[in-house]
Structures are given as C-alpha cells and as structure tokens.
Amino acid sequence: MSASQFKLCARSDDLLLALRLDSGERPFYLSRSGVFLLHTISAKPALALDDSILQTLDIASDGDAVRPAERCHEPQSTGTEHVELLRPLYATRVFTMLAVTVPPLAVVGVMLLAWGGWMTSVDLALLGSMYVLTALGVTIGFHRLYTHKSFATRGPIAAFFAICGSMSAQGPVIWWAAVHRAHHQHSDREQDPHSPHAGRAAGWIGSVRGFLHAHAGWLFADVRADLRRYVPDLLADATAVRINNAFPYIVVAGILLPGIVGGLITASWMGALLGTLWGGVVRIFVLHHVTWSINSVCHVWGAREYASGDHSRNNPIFGILAFGEGWHNNHHAFPASARHGLRWWQLDMSWLIIRSLERIGLAKKVRLPSPERLAARRG
Numbered sequence: 001m002s003a004s005q006f007k008l009c010a011r012s013d014d015l016l017l018a019l020r021l022d023s024g025e026r027p028f029y030l031s032r033s034g035v036f037l038l039h040t041i042s043a044k045p046a047l048a049l050d051d052s053i054l055q056t057l058d059i060a061s062d063g064d065a066v067r068p069a070e071r072c073h074e075p076q077s078t079g080t081e082h083v084e085l086l087r088p089l090y091a092t093r094v095f096t097m098l099a100v101t102v103p104p105l106a107v108v109g110v111m112l113l114a115w116g117g118w119m120t121s122v123d124l125a126l127l128g129s130m131y132v133l134t135a136l137g138v139t140i141g142f143h144r145l146y147t148h149k150s151f152a153t154r155g156p157i158a159a160f161f162a163i164c165g166s167m168s169a170q171g172p173v174i175w176w177a178a179v180h181r182a183h184h185q186h187s188d189r190e191q192d193p194h195s196p197h198a199g200r201a202a203g204w205i206g207s208v209r210g211f212l213h214a215h216a217g218w219l220f221a222d223v224r225a226d227l228r229r230y231v232p233d234l235l236a237d238a239t240a241v242r243i244n245n246a247f248p249y250i251v252v253a254g255i256l257l258p259g260i261v262g263g264l265i266t267a268s269w270m271g272a273l274l275g276t277l278w279g280g281v282v283r284i285f286v287l288h289h290v291t292w293s294i295n296s297v298c299h300v301w302g303a304r305e306y307a308s309g310d311h312s313r314n315n316p317i318f319g320i321l322a323f324g325e326g327w328h329n330n331h332h333a334f335p336a337s338a339r340h341g342l343r344w345w346q347l348d349m350s351w352l353i354i355r356s357l358e359r360i361g362l363a364k365k366v367r368l369p370s371p372e373r374l375a376a377r378r379g
C-alpha cells in the first residue's frame with residue numbers, strides 16, 4: 001500500500017491523535033465522537049500500538065480458545081477509500097441529546113395515539129421485529145463479536161450484525177467496543193466509563209446519582225479515557241471502520257425502514273408515519289433503556305454466582321429482555337465466553353443464535369469457559 005493512495009481530508013481540535021498500526025500501515029485518528037480513518041500525505045502518524053491491551057482484557061488470551069488472537073474476518077485494503085472525517089464535538093453532543101430525549105417524547109406522543117386506537121397489529125409487528133433485529137445487532141455483533149471476539153464469522157455476516165447494531169443509535173461500533181472494553185478493564189473502578197459505584201457519594205442521594213450516571217448520565221460526561229488503545233484490532237478492520245463512519249446514516253435508515261414497510265403494507269401515509277414512530281423511534285427508546293440497564297441495574301440488583309472482582313449481577317429480567325446480556329456477573333467472570341447464560345435455565349437468545357450459526361458452519365472458534373474454570377471462579 002503506497003502512501004500516495006492517501007490524502008489528508010481535514011483537521012480539527014477534535015483530533016486527538018494520529019496513529020499507525022503495525023499491520024498494513026494504515027493511519028487512523030480517534031476523536032471523542034468516534035474512530036475515523038485518516039489519510040496522510042503530510043500528517044505522519046507517530047505512535048505504534050501493540051495488542052497487549054487485548055490480552056489484559058481477556059480478549060485474546062483466553063486459555064480455552066482454540067486460536068484466540070484470530071480476527072473475526074480479514075481486513076481489506078483501504079487505500080483508495082475516501083472517508084468523511086470530523087464531526088465537531090458540539091454536533092456529537094447535540095446528536096446524543098436528541099437520541100436520548102426525542103424517543104421518550106415520541107413515546108408519550110404515540111401512547112396518546114395508541115389510546116386513540118392508533119396502534120395496529122402492523123405497528124406492533126414492526127416494533128417487535130425491529131427490536132429483535134437491532135438488539136441482536138448489539139448483543140451478537142457489537143458485544144460478543146466485535147468487542148470480545150467470542151466467536152468468528154464471515155465478513156458479510158459480521159457486517160450485517162454491525163449494521164443492525166448501529167441502527168440502535170447507541171454510538172458507532174468501534175467507539176462502542178472501545179468504551180465497553182474500558183468498562184471491563186476498570187469495572188466499577190475509577191476509570192470505568194459507566195459504573196454506578198465508582199466515585200459515588202455516600203447515602204441514598206449518592207446511590208441514585210450513581211445509578212443515573214451509569215444508566216445514561218455518562219453519555220453526557222467527557223469520556224477522557226485513552227480509547228484508542230482499546231481497539232487496535234478494530235481500527236485495522238476496514239469494514240468495521242466503514243460501518244463506524246456511516247453510523248448517522250444507518251441510524252436514519254433504521255428509523256425510515258419500518259416506516260417504508262408500514263406504508264407499503266397499509267398503502268397509506270398514516271401507516272408510514274406510525275411505522276416510523278413505533279418501529280423506529282419507540283423501538284430506539286425501548287432498546288436504549290434495556291441496554292443501559294445492563295450498565296446500571298445489572299451492576300446493582302441480582303445474584304452474584306462467580307467471583308468477578310466487581311459488582312456485576314445476574315438479573316433474570318434483563319437476561320430475557322436483553323437476549324442474554326442480563327447474566328452480567330457470568331459475563332464479567334468470563335468476558336470471552338460466547339455464552340452468557342451459563343446454566344440451562346438461564347435463557348440466552350444470543351447464545352442460541354450463535355450456536356445455531358455454528359451448527360450450520362457460519363460461526364467458528366466459539367469460545368466457552370472450561371468446567372475447571374467455571375468451578376474455580378464459583379463464588
């Protein structure tokens with residue numbers, strides 16, 4: 001890959017650092033709003049990364065894994081790709097604010113509509129199907145595949161899950177993975193981006209504040225952690241970078257899609273509007289709060305079956321609603337495991353789908369903790 005294939009697209013104060021990865025010599029920069037491919041004729045990246053961070057996170061060092069350091073799919077050439085750079089920080093804040101506040105307001109609106117009889121079986125089906133699709137995008141794609149490498153799959157399938165996850169409006173995939181890896185490394189300690197416990201004040205007011213911070217407040221705080229160190233593998237993955245950069249467009253597409261389907265099924269503009277509201281906006285609202293509850297509720301309420309060195313809990317309600325993610329103490333004890341519901345009665349929809357993919361040859365290198373490791377960590 002020659003340097004002449006790249007060009008510098010933009011600069012801004014939001015630029016934190018340009019860096020060069022050993023593999024493929026592709027330069028990147030990471031802003032607080034996400035990770036972007038940088039091109040450099042003039043801006044020479046200055047920092048080389050190693051993947052030691054992956055080992056400390058149990059992402060590439062699980063003794064149970066067959067080939068633990070494998071990437072989920074091969075990186076492709078990015079030499080001629082032109083990538084839109086730089087979203088200013090204030091735009092990110094505004095976007096986050098809209099993503100968090102508009103859905104609840106819309107929910108109030110559609111509840112009034114539903115009260116008036118304006119919720120049809122088509123709307124319910126659109127809400128349910130978009131919820132399942134985008135929730136699995138987060139749990140299987142963002143979390144178990146991209147963040148923890150708990151299994152490997154083909155490029156198009158990985159991309160499909162990443163796109164579905166992006167429709168959930170929870171942030172670009174590489175940024176999401178970086179924040180989540182930081183959460184695991186510092187779980188419930190000072191540098192955890194969203195702990196309900198770390199740094200909270202005493203008394204019930206401190207508890208409530210800690211809970212609200214872990215749930216959604218952290219989205220508005222400056223995450224000043226050195227996020228780029230957590231994702232060298234994903235920065236080297238051209239498909240992941242492309243999907244990461246397309247995040248705002250994918251969110252909008254995910255809102256419009258159920259509207260189009262609703263409009264076509266009912267052959268009416270009202271059907272399109274209601275489909276957009278129920279399958280797009282309300283669905284984002286519901287999944288936001290289910291996902292955020294893993295960070296808040298599942299570090300406060302539930303059982304602790306394994307020694308995990310933090311406050312993570314197994315919460316059955318979110319085990320079901322979040323398709324297995326609520327078995328959060330299991331997950332913190334064995335972060336690389338593709339299966340979070342480790343007991344037969346701990347329903348884990350995401351695991352059932354990964355296992356099905358494995359049976360038909362579409363998932364490989366599925367990682368599970370050995371019986372010895374399970375026994376050793378039982379609290």
Ligand SMILES: [Zn+2]
Nearest residue numbers: 183295312328
């Ligand atoms: Zn956690």
Ligand SMILES: [Zn+2]
Nearest residue numbers: 180184331335
């Ligand atoms: Zn995790």
